Amino acid sequence: MTAEPLPPPQSVETCVIGSGFGGLSIAASLEASGAEYLVVDKGRTPGGRAATRRFADSRFDHGLPFLTDKGPLTRELISRGEAAGMLRQMERFDGENDAWYSPAGISALGKHLAMDLNVRNAAKVTSIEPESGSLRLTVEQGEMTTSLRVVQNLILTAPIPQALELLAALTPDWPEIEEPPYREAIVAMVRVDPARLPEGPAVQTAPTGGGTVIRDYMKFDDVKPGISFRFSPEQSRDLFEASEGEIVATALDLIEPLTGFIPAGMVQLMKWRYANGAGTVSQPYFETVADGVNVRVCGDAFLAGEADGTEASLLSCRSALESLA
Ligand SMILES: Cc1cc2nc3c(=O)[nH]c(=O)nc-3n(C[C@H](O)[C@H](O)[C@H](O)COP(=O)(O)OP(=O)(O)OC[C@H]3O[C@@H](n4cnc5c(N)ncnc54)[C@H](O)[C@@H]3O)c2cc1C
Numbered sequence: 200m201t202a203e204p205l206p207p208p209q210s211v212e213t214c215v216i217g218s219g220f221g222g223l224s225i226a227a228s229l230e231a232s233g234a235e236y237l238v239v240d241k242g243r244t245p246g247g248r249a250a251t252r253r254f255a256d257s258r259f260d261h262g263l264p265f266l267t268d269k270g271p272l273t274r275e276l277i278s279r280g281e282a283a284g285m286l287r288q289m290e291r292f293d294g295e296n297d298a299w300y301s302p303a304g305i306s307a308l309g310k311h312l313a314m315d316l317n318v319r320n321a322a323k324v325t326s327i328e329p330e331s332g333s334l335r336l337t338v339e340q341g342e343m344t345t346s347l348r349v350v351q352n353l354i355l356t357a358p359i360p361q362a363l364e365l366l367a368a369l370t371p372d373w374p375e376i377e378e379p380p381y382r383e384a385i386v387a388m389v390r391v392d393p394a395r396l397p398e399g400p401a402v403q404t405a406p407t408g409g410g411t412v413i414r415d416y417m418k419f420d421d422v423k424p425g426i427s428f429r430f431s432p433e434q435s436r437d438l439f440e441a442s443e444g445e446i447v448a449t450a451l452d453l454i455e456p457l458t459g460f461i462p463a464g465m466v467q468l469m470k471w472r473y474a475n476g477a478g479t480v481s482q483p484y485f486e487t488v489a490d491g492v493n494v495r496v497c498g499d500a501f502l503a504g505e506a507d508g509t510e511a512s513l514l515s516c517r518s519a520l521e522s523l524a
Pocket of ligand 1: 216217218220241246247263266267323356471474510
């Protein structure tokens with residue numbers, strides 16, 4: 200894993216766009232089979248939506264907060280993370296399910312998984328164009344713009360709207376998606392006074408879809424305490440275009456009945472337009488051939504009704520890769 204500029208000559212058999220858990224699972228299989236591949240991701244570190252942020256001396260998992268047992272592929276990921284000391288079990292975190300969290304922040308798991316793989320971060324693909332029997336990707340790496348020639352397979356694990364936008368010039372004929380494939384999520388990260396830590400369970404959800412408080416300080420013991428407030432999917436959708444001030448004020452009002460206190464100041468927001476697959480795309484992946492290159496689009500918005508979240512992403516990515524074998 201590195202964020203260094205792509206070295207010339209920039210040509211590869213298989214390119215994977217995205218180093219979230221889905222893209223990294225594909226990379227691990229390609230590495231094991233000895234294939235020539237490269238993963239590029241616009242994010243500064245691997246992990247994608249399994250992301251951790253430091254703010255006001257606190258640490259927050261502001262995307263995927265922890266892994267739960269969603270199926271065999273997620274279980275495999277959890278076992279790997281546990282064996283490497285990256286994940287720890289939190290029992291009955293919501294009264295029903297066990298959860299696995301990373302004491303170093305969930306992004307540490309992404310970094311660990313990417314360690315021995317050919318992954319370039321801080322590398323944003325801005326266009327994909329045909330070039331005599333191959334595809335040429337324009338890749339922005341900070342101030343530098345490079346290009347990467349893909350000769351056999353291109354696998355996009357970016358959220359569907361972003362992936363299809365990149366592919367628009369090549370293949371306009373994708374299946375019709377009637378409903379939005381993702382739900383929005385807004386997360387408010389809140390620094391908490393250590394002298395007034397709100398008591399309660401690690402995860403506390405309001406009974407009427409009024410959002411969820413996660414006591415991040417129960418996971419991390421080496422930083423100042425913080426909690427994250429997750430708006431419900433409906434609240435996130437309704438507030439998505441609201442001003443930052445309105446969202447913060449709403450979050451503080453909603454936190455009070457859950458924790459018994461209104462945290463003062465020090466709030467930062469994270470808005471995810473494409474947070475979770477909405478369960479509207481039932482096929483396992485999209486496929487096409489463009490200028491002789493096999494193209495696949497996969498991720499957690501696929502396999503609706505069969506799996507969701509991390510499991511859907513891992514399953515969709517595995518199916519997409521197997522279809523190329
Ligand atoms: C707030 C929140 C809560 C969640 N809660 C849960 C949960 O409780 N349980 C659960 O199972 N799942 C949950 N999820 C979903 C879960 O995080 C994802 O399903 C999982 O991380 C799989 O991600 P992925 O690899 O398919 O996609 P991602 O992690 O999104 O990876 C795609 C990658 O593509 C990269 N990319 C996009 N465009 C470009 C480009 N042009 N050039 C280069 N790179 C690009 C992005 O930077 C990103 O890293 C949650 C997500 C969020 C945001």
